[in-house]
Amino acid sequence: MQLTSRELALLADVFKLLADRTLPEDVLRFEVGRRMLDLLRADYMGSYVWDAVQGAFVHRVAINMSADNLGDYERYFQFCDPLMPSLQNRREAVRVTDVVPHDVLARTEFFNDFLRRDGLYWGLNLFAWDGDENIGDLRIWRGKHRENFSDHELALLELIRPAFTAALARSRSEAGLTKATDAPVVVTPEEMVQSGDDLLGRLTPREREVVVLAAEGLLDKEIAQRLGISYTTVRTHLDRSFQKLGINNRSRLARLVQLSRR
Structure with a gap:
């Protein structure tokens, strides 16, 4: 070739x-x-x-x-x-x-x-x-x-x-993943209720900004535009946040952010 x-x-x-x-x-x-x-x-x-x-x-x-x-x-x-x-x-x-x-x-x-x-x-x-x-x-x-x-x-x-x-x-x-739906840690709804603030405290300030916007329903490109960062940086922050929080989808993320605001 x-x-x-x-x-x-x-x-x-x-x-x-x-x-x-x-x-x-x-x-x-x-x-x-x-x-x-x-x-x-x-x-x-x-x-x-x-x-x-x-x-x-x-x-x-x-x-x-x-x-x-x-x-x-x-x-x-x-x-x-x-x-x-x-x-x-x-x-x-x-x-x-x-x-x-x-x-x-x-x-x-x-x-x-x-x-x-x-x-x-x-x-x-x-x-x-x-x-x-x-x-x-x-x-x-x-x-x-x-x-x-x-x-x-x-x-x-x-x-x-x-x-x-x-x-x-x-x-x-x-990343501790073996299947598409696996996550490194599984956080139950009860654990989320008990420790929403503690879990979000694991994130860096920028990761928390990205997570909050994602939980509000913004697309990755919209988050990038809002924060003045690249799409790939948004994806990196989200992926790392998901790993730190032990979740694997945005619906759980939205629930966690909601609980942290109570």
Whole structure:
């Protein structure tokens, strides 16, 4: 496989990122996705983790995609997605058109009411498997104004797959996570009632600012704009706060903040 000097430089940056042991899992997926958009000259990125208990994709990170549209995906379209049954089971990077021809996809509700709303046209996907557990993915898309992904670009995405999978597995292990729904500590509702203030006291001032805004329902990008920090910094603060508080979703976070104000 011959690589240009540009591709070599961008790949070196990706592998350097994948060797960083300090990044939380969501930040890792976001940052790798951002770099792959540049490397593959693509326009959109989405990434999820498969929750086998719920039978659904969770823990979204995305670039250049509408939060409202992705919300519709999570509530409805992922359950009638004609692509995922085939894509998710592949153990290598794959073009969407190698699974479903585009003329067939273009006649589906999934394409017309979900993909096309954000301008997604040509897709390239990678699913990371740790044994029999699907621990994350990268969904890279181009708009209609571009060409479909080439064999060379498919090979570039496949090139990072082993390191991407290893980095995700390591990040989950070091955070004390073994499944998508696990958390390092489980805090019961009774414990939350008894110790809301004590738990929030574990956070740094900035983490507490981010947590309060997240509990009020602001999206990560809105929190970043409100506080004048980057999206990835918001994700880092939230991930670390979740670990410190022993929770794994925003509904519990909102409950904890509410209790701390009593």
